[in-house]
Amino acid sequence: MKPLNKLIQRLPAICLFLLLSTVTKAQEPTTVVDSSLLDRVNALEEQAAYIKPEESHLMIAGLLTFGYASNKTTVTYNGSSTVSKTNNLGDADHFEFSPMLLWRHGKKFLMEFEPSFSADGLGVNWAAVTYDAAPGLILRGGYLVLPFGTYSKRLAAGWINKLASDPEGVPDATDFALEAEGGIQAGTMKWSYDFAISNGMQLQSDGTTQFVGITDNNKNKTFTGRIGWLPFANSSLELGASVMTGKVGDAGGKIANANANLFALDLNLVENLTPFQLNIKGQYSEAKIDHAEYTDPNNPNTTYTFDNHTKTGYIMAALRPMFSPNKVVKNFEVAARYGNYTTPANSLWGTKDNSLSVGLNYWINWRTVARFSYEAIKGTNTVSANLGGNPGEVTKSNSAYLQFCIEL
Amino acid sequence: MKILNNKKLTIISILVLMVGSMMVILNSCTASKKISMKSGAQLWSENCQRCHNTPSPSTFSPEQWETIGMHMQSRALLTETEKNKIVEFLSQ
Numbered sequence: 001m002k003p004l005n006k007l008i009q010r011l012p013a014i015c016l017f018l019l020l021s022t023v024t025k026a027q028e029p030t031t032v033v034d035s036s037l038l039d040r041v042n043a044l045e046e047q048a049a050y051i052k053p054e055e056s057h058l059m060i061a062g063l064l065t066f067g068y069a070s071n072k073t074t075v076t077y078n079g080s081s082t083v084s085k086t087n088n089l090g091d092a093d094h095f096e097f098s099p100m101l102l103w104r105h106g107k108k109f110l111m112e113f114e115p116s117f118s119a120d121g122l123g124v125n126w127a128a129v130t131y132d133a134a135p136g137l138i139l140r141g142g143y144l145v146l147p148f149g150t151y152s153k154r155l156a157a158g159w160i161n162k163l164a165s166d167p168e169g170v171p172d173a174t175d176f177a178l179e180a181e182g183g184i185q186a187g188t189m190k191w192s193y194d195f196a197i198s199n200g201m202q203l204q205s206d207g208t209t210q211f212v213g214i215t216d217n218n219k220n221k222t223f224t225g226r227i228g229w230l231p232f233a234n235s236s237l238e239l240g241a242s243v244m245t246g247k248v249g250d251a252g253g254k255i256a257n258a259n260a261n262l263f264a265l266d267l268n269l270v271e272n273l274t275p276f277q278l279n280i281k282g283q284y285s286e287a288k289i290d291h292a293e294y295t296d297p298n299n300p301n302t303t304y305t306f307d308n309h310t311k312t313g314y315i316m317a318a319l320r321p322m323f324s325p326n327k328v329v330k331n332f333e334v335a336a337r338y339g340n341y342t343t344p345a346n347s348l349w350g351t352k353d354n355s356l357s358v359g360l361n362y363w364i365n366w367r368t369v370a371r372f373s374y375e376a377i378k379g380t381n382t383v384s385a386n387l388g389g390n391p392g393e394v395t396k397s398n399s400a401y402l403q404f405c406i407e408l
Numbered sequence: 409m410k411i412l413n414n415k416k417l418t419i420i421s422i423l424v425l426m427v428g429s430m431m432v433i434l435n436s437c438t439a440s441k442k443i444s445m446k447s448g449a450q451l452w453s454e455n456c457q458r459c460h461n462t463p464s465p466s467t468f469s470p471e472q473w474e475t476i477g478m479h480m481q482s483r484a485l486l487t488e489t490e491k492n493k494i495v496e497f498l499s500q
Contacts, residue, residue, distance in 0.1 A: 057471050110475065110479060110482075130479075130482055155459060159460070185443050187442070188442060193485075235454045363461065
């Protein structure tokens with residue numbers, strides 16, 4: 001038992017040693033890590049968390065519109081009437097599938113391409129490159145919707161338009177062009193400018209003017225420009241003025257020197273009047289072509305002339321209880337539009353049309369709408385009797401539309 | 409539906425002008441702020457609805473909003489500051 005006694009006698013000393021060693025170890029200074037190593041670790045952590053912006057980014061957006069259109073047209077001339085009826089699931093104005101490719105390179109370049117399939121077939125709405133040159137200056141080139149008014153460039157898409165049909169006669173000018181545009185702040189107001197030089201419109205031998213899909217027919221270019229003014233700080237009101245001018249006759253032809261001069265005024269008011277949102281949009285334009293002798297397509301040896309002056313305008317109002325607490329009611333919207341379209345009297349297509357459209361929209365979400373629209377157009381024929389026309393003939397067209405539109 | 413005659417058209421035009429004038433007066437009562445003082449959310453609300461409903465930020469990714477921002481700047485002629493603030497808000 002001697003060794004055991006010895007161990008018991010030494011036990012306090014052993015405990016004291018263990019206690020002292022523990023305390024000593026606890027008091028040892030913390031090992032200093034090289035600060036450059038810590039910096040490196042932090043940098044690696046930041047690198048791992050960083051989502052690198054893509055230099056090149058390609059995405060597809062676009063729109064689809066389809067629906068049902070029912071029309072009844074009554075033509076009355078000299079007391080007798082003829083009636084025709086049509087029912088369509090889709091036609092050129094009411095069916096469209098247009099995927100849009102947006103291809104951004106860095107933060108300066110954007111390629112935009114929108115092919116479009118409709119009852120007219122396959123076409124291209126636009127194909128252009130955009131360069132963000134400087135604050136307030138964007139340069140564009142390619143096949144562009146020209147800045148004449150606002151309807152064609154901003155409001156014509158089915159999911160943006162408040163009614164199923166387009167207003168009659170709004171010039172839709174798309175052409176190969178160079179464009180400079182931008183938005184500028186001036187105090188609490190804003191201004192915008194949009195100028196383009198394009199190949200230009202083409203005056204046909206019968207006096208009609210072609211604005212889209214034009215083959216350059218002369219050496220002159222057409223200038224189109226729009227100035228926009230947003231007088232209020234909340235951008236609720238925009239007023240715009242546009243011009244388009246250029247030679248439109250075929251080089252070397254009989255009407256080579258004919259000029260076309262167009263102007264447009266546009267209005268856009270969006271006001272939140274809780275619980276409603278009021279939307280008023282309008283555009284008025286006139287097109288004047290220089291005096292020229294035209295060829296009667298029904299009798300090519302005969303020429304005729306007329307005052308080649310076209311006027312068109314519309315005013316549209318829409319009201320939506322957008323701020324209603326009711327989740328269903330807030331998605332409904334009512335809209336109405338009045339339009340006038342007066343083409344040159346004594347031309348082959350002379351008419352004076354008045355139209356009234358009303359509609360009820362239901363917004364399924366911010367970019368998807370189902371709508372019902374009803375449109376009545378009354379047209380009075382102003383084609384010269386010398387050209388085989390029936391001046392005074394009245395055409396009443398009544399159409400009902402059911403339409404679904406989505407932006408993808 | 410009977411098409412409007414000139415008298416009715418005149419009445420409608422006057423009503424539209426009256427509503428427009430009322431809007432002008434209402435707007436003149438609101439405090440004016442410069443773009444640089446506005447948030448991205450406010451600019452998103454004010455500018456997108458000029459043509460269409462305001463888009464939900466969750467619809468697209470930040471990269472896609474950057475691309476759409478360039479497209480919309482050209483369409484709506486937004487200022488550079490407006491575009492940048494709106495894209496930043498929609499990308500959050």
